[in-house]
Amino acid sequence: MPGENLSRDEAHERAALLSVDGYEVALDLRSAVGESAEDVRTFRSVTTIRFRRTGDGDATFADLIAPSVNAVTLNGRALDPAAVFDGSRIALDGLADENVLVVDAQCAYSRTGEGMHRFVDPEDGEVYLYTQYEPADARRVHANFEQPDLKAPYRFEVTAPEGWTVWSNGVGEQDADGVWRFAETAPISTYITCVVAGPYHYVTDTYKRALADGTEIAIPLGAMCRKGLAKHFDADDVFLITKQGFDFFHDNFDYPYPFGKYDQAFVPEYNLGAMENPGLVTFREEYIYRGKVTQAAYERRANVILHEMAHMWFGDLVTMVWWDDLWLKESFADFMGSFSLAEATRFTNSWVTFANSRKSWAYRADQLPSTHPITADIRDLEDAKLNFDGITYAKGASVLKQLVAYAGRDAFLEGARRYFKRHAYGNTRLADLLTVLEETSGRDMKAWSKSWLQTSGVNTLTPSVTYDAEGRITELAVLQEGDELRPHRAAVGLYRVAPDGTLARYARAEADITGTSTVVAELAGQERPDLVLVNDDDLTYCKIRFDEGSLATLRAHLGDIADPLARALCWSALWNLTRDGLMPARDFVKVVLDFAGRETDIGVLQMVHAWARSAVTHYAAPDWRTEGGRLLAEGGLRELRLAEPGSEHQLTWARFFAAVASTEADFQLLEGLLDGSAVIDGLDVDQELRWSFLEPLATHGRADEARIGEELARDDTATGKRHQVRCLAARPSAAVKAQAWAQVVESDALSNALVEATIAGFAQPSQRELIAPYAEKYFAVIERIWADRSIQIGMDVVRGLFPGLQDRAETLAATDAWLTAHASAAPALRRLVLEARDDLARALRAQECDGRASA
Numbered sequence: 001m002p003g004e005n006l007s008r009d010e011a012h013e014r015a016a017l018l019s020v021d022g023y024e025v026a027l028d029l030r031s032a033v034g035e036s037a038e039d040v041r042t043f044r045s046v047t048t049i050r051f052r053r054t055g056d057g058d059a060t061f062a063d064l065i066a067p068s069v070n071a072v073t074l075n076g077r078a079l080d081p082a083a084v085f086d087g088s089r090i091a092l093d094g095l096a097d098e099n100v101l102v103v104d105a106q107c108a109y110s111r112t113g114e115g116m117h118r119f120v121d122p123e124d125g126e127v128y129l130y131t132q133y134e135p136a137d138a139r140r141v142h143a144n145f146e147q148p149d150l151k152a153p154y155r156f157e158v159t160a161p162e163g164w165t166v167w168s169n170g171v172g173e174q175d176a177d178g179v180w181r182f183a184e185t186a187p188i189s190t191y192i193t194c195v196v197a198g199p200y201h202y203v204t205d206t207y208k209r210a211l212a213d214g215t216e217i218a219i220p221l222g223a224m225c226r227k228g229l230a231k232h233f234d235a236d237d238v239f240l241i242t243k244q245g246f247d248f249f250h251d252n253f254d255y256p257y258p259f260g261k262y263d264q265a266f267v268p269e270y271n272l273g274a275m276e277n278p279g280l281v282t283f284r285e286e287y288i289y290r291g292k293v294t295q296a297a298y299e300r301r302a303n304v305i306l307h308e309m310a311h312m313w314f315g316d317l318v319t320m321v322w323w324d325d326l327w328l329k330e331s332f333a334d335f336m337g338s339f340s341l342a343e344a345t346r347f348t349n350s351w352v353t354f355a356n357s358r359k360s361w362a363y364r365a366d367q368l369p370s371t372h373p374i375t376a377d378i379r380d381l382e383d384a385k386l387n388f389d390g391i392t393y394a395k396g397a398s399v400l401k402q403l404v405a406y407a408g409r410d411a412f413l414e415g416a417r418r419y420f421k422r423h424a425y426g427n428t429r430l431a432d433l434l435t436v437l438e439e440t441s442g443r444d445m446k447a448w449s450k451s452w453l454q455t456s457g458v459n460t461l462t463p464s465v466t467y468d469a470e471g472r473i474t475e476l477a478v479l480q481e482g483d484e485l486r487p488h489r490a491a492v493g494l495y496r497v498a499p500d501g502t503l504a505r506y507a508r509a510e511a512d513i514t515g516t517s518t519v520v521a522e523l524a525g526q527e528r529p530d531l532v533l534v535n536d537d538d539l540t541y542c543k544i545r546f547d548e549g550s551l552a553t554l555r556a557h558l559g560d561i562a563d564p565l566a567r568a569l570c571w572s573a574l575w576n577l578t579r580d581g582l583m584p585a586r587d588f589v590k591v592v593l594d595f596a597g598r599e600t601d602i603g604v605l606q607m608v609h610a611w612a613r614s615a616v617t618h619y620a621a622p623d624w625r626t627e628g629g630r631l632l633a634e635g636g637l638r639e640l641r642l643a644e645p646g647s648e649h650q651l652t653w654a655r656f657f658a659a660v661a662s663t664e665a666d667f668q669l670l671e672g673l674l675d676g677s678a679v680i681d682g683l684d685v686d687q688e689l690r691w692s693f694l695e696p697l698a699t700h701g702r703a704d705e706a707r708i709g710e711e712l713a714r715d716d717t718a719t720g721k722r723h724q725v726r727c728l729a730a731r732p733s734a735a736v737k738a739q740a741w742a743q744v745v746e747s748d749a750l751s752n753a754l755v756e757a758t759i760a761g762f763a764q765p766s767q768r769e770l771i772a773p774y775a776e777k778y779f780a781v782i783e784r785i786w787a788d789r790s791i792q793i794g795m796d797v798v799r800g801l802f803p804g805l806q807d808r809a810e811t812l813a814a815t816d817a818w819l820t821a822h823a824s825a826a827p828a829l830r831r832l833v834l835e836a837r838d839d840l841a842r843a844l845r846a847q848e849c850d851g852r853a854s855a
Helices: 008-017 227-232 235-253 295-311 327-344 350-366 381-386 391-407 409-423 430-441 445-452 548-560 564-579 585-598 602-619 622-642 648-660 664-675 687-699 705-714 718-730 734-746 752-762 765-771 774-788 791-800 809-821 827-853
Strands: 018-028 042-053 059-063 068-074 077-079 089-093 098-110 115-120 127-132 154-159 165-168 172-174 179-182 195-198 201-210 216-225 262-267 280-284 460-467 473-481 488-497 503-513 517-519 531-536
Touching (some): 008 059, 154 195, 201 227, 235 327, 295 327, 391 430, 391 445, 503 531, 548 564, 548 585, 585 622, 585 827, 602 648, 602 827, 664 687, 718 752
Antiparallel strands (some): 115 127, 154 179, 473 517, 488 531
């Protein structure tokens, strides 16, 4: 990987030297099918780049990662590939004012989801291709200048196997000679170009809208998936959300969608959730649901669809200069996804999901040693790859939500409109956005930016209340803690138990929270509340704490909170207390057992389930883990039986019960549900649910290789294969673990999806002793893995195989020893290990807290 890295300084130097007028890329993908005699299956890629010298100097380099280069010519002069190509760069000298570079290369198909990914469907043998580049893998498919600020128009032509269809960013047609030729794009960055090819199932529709000037815009819509998923593909709902999104963004952005058509491809073995390639957005195919799922799943998919659509303006039309300002696109898209979801679709409670799920991701990331300002310091591409994190996405979106409260919705949206018009097809930095927001809001955005965008860490807000003799509030202050105290526009809500038993708000005040203590004068004189909720309505980004009375109220009445957003905020706050070692894990589990069954928001319930499992796995004292697991399984089964037959709550509790099953009776019930000898009224045990029931049986030695093979025979599909691999790796056998380790660590034969499945099966909380020997092996191999594998696979292995389940002081010491001995290791690798170390240290602190609760 280091030889493939590109530094910020190199990119800036190159941008100062040249500008790109256009690309012509010709790909021959006929080699994707049939047998191959090559050790590495390749395709021919011929790229013509027209560029001008705009600065001083006559030498630069182009980017290309390829097994071999057939020919290189610069301004008609042949260059020796052996002399100018080093495996990742092509050295160029003798530049003229106007230049034409032609590179003829053999590029490799990918099995890691980076570059031109090739997938063979085990169900029917069909081959499917798609590209994925962010941040810098277009150079695996064609020669280019791989940095976001060297935008240019593209013309693609693709020769494909007979019977295939090919898509790219522009509209395409197949010529009489069989070559697919695509219309020239607008100027775009390398990382958002795209090609999708294969026998995909394809559905079409059209979005039409009358514009303010009296003209009509008509956007051709397309949606595609593998043929094997066609029977499950609910394209009508995808198109519905797409049209609602286009309505919202056209209403609010005053800039018509600029990229012509709008295809959405759901592709296999995808590393990300989705990618915003203009005119051809790619998604992971898991968003096509093969069985019954909850509305939370449809909401997640809708959010992703709208997130990617927002990128057409934030990211594609206007793009950051370098990855330092990645937040300029990702924070906005994350915010706009929830914003448009709430206002334009059936998912009107999307801010509840945002508060409960997205911000949880942000809070975790912002407390790691690798935390960074939203505007980050990105030295190179490895840094960039790791900064697609909870800070860049969810914290940035949270801060933008607060900015809307601070500057006003109208000023915020008018700022966005000016930003698009002023910088269309260009590149920007933070200052460009602040300029338009200052114009529209009249606020000092530089001070706001310094506090929120250019510092790291999360503040904690805690209420401090005093009362008079009659029980009325004499003073309510909000105390702020944190390394960097920030201005917060926040609401404080007062709640009390009503005669009907609900815990409802009876008073609310907004205030600008600054410094260490801020008095909320408006609430003086109010009757004593049962609960004081700081950051009510979730206007700002902070962790919230409770006074003792409020915490006691939540322990007794959390399920009585009538407002779903307030309830979600309280669940999140209790989880943060548990993670911070301030609430024993067993106390959090008790709250879950007492109130999760009454949670009406299905997305919140699923998040609470995940937290409960983590509480027992990572934060409970070791001598209470077994009891905690038993209680969760007992509670899960109770709620499963109580849930309305056929409801999404029943399905959610069924999945949770399977995940925490731990006793003989639990396993017998799962076996009975699989073979039909046991029935729970209304529960449809479809294929996806069958795999959910089979995995715990495999983990606990109740399903052997033959039984798992029988299930694969029922579901001999790409998805079934991933489930099978995960179940096989989950079996409680030393030989099984050795094989799984070797497949991931000692071989690169597995695709990215099967690496992920193998790692997921390998590390089981009930098998701590079995996998203990791999802790030492982990530290012996990770530097080699990082050097030899792609960044994506390196990240998967380093994160996924860290011995976090060996939660002992000795593991912490071994981690520290590796960090000390490898001070000069790749910074991105050290960051991953430091993050894992922090999670482990946090777990040990929380276990101490939980252990004290049993004393």
